[in-house]
Amino acid sequence: MLLTVSGPPGSGKSTTAALLADRFDVEHVSGGDIFRQLADERGYTPLEFNKLAEENDEIDRDLDRRLREIAIREDDLVLESRLAGWLAGDQADFRFWLDAPASVRGERIAEREEKDPIRATEETRAREASEVQRYEEYYGIDIRDLTIYDLSVNTARWEPDAVLDMFVTAVEEYDPDGDEGKTPVTIDYEF
Template structure:
């Protein structure tokens, strides 16, 4: 089984992806972890590294190419990244998009990163705007287009355990005999 979990910063991607991977015995690959490691190795914050990526498209292309290669190599994987659903659109069994209002996400990020909520909100807004521009320019992907996802959820509506139970139930009831929705998305440039 190949699952993808995508969503903006603070949406609960990592928490839910880790729980799903554990529940279903899947390897868990996080694009965010890889991106933060690359930023740290080069002495940047994730926000600064995002802005650097606006000037150096090779940063995104290398990360996205690697994530797509991983997705193509394995069938026992949960791939978590902002673009995971797009990177594996043509062969993922279930593509999940998680979201929450920006105020909720900023509070989560502020708590996780021990910073003021307003700073987290401003950084998150800058980061999302930066990424949206790059995804459109590089791959012709409109990150706001959620039509490729099988499941979309507002994680602010449920606690982590309830959300994980809901997602697990959806995965368990999935009909693996159908291949509908596993074709390349029209207009997207699969040049990762």
């Protein structure tokens, strides 16, 4: 089973993906962890590395290729990244999208990274705008198009365990014969 968890920074992707992986006893691969690790290895903050990625498309493309290869290769996995739903394409059994208002996400990031919430919100908005532009330019993907997702949740309204319960219910109640309403995601671009 391949589950994808996508959403903007601070939406609860990592928390939800880890809970899902634990609940279904599958591996969890985080694009954000890989991105932050790459940034740290090169001596950059995630925001600085994101800005560098604006000038060097190989940073995004390398990360996306790695995640796409994992999605194709692995069967029992929760893949978490901004583009996870797109990267997995029709390989995914479920594609979940998480979101929350920018101020809520900024507060979460500020707590995680020990910084001012206003600064974190501003940086997050800048990061999102950059990513929207880059994904469109690189792959023709409008990251704001949520029609490929099976379930979208505003995580400001529910605690992580409640979001997990929604996702687990969706997976457990899934009827594979009812796939005619599912939006196919054809991968016709190179990562």
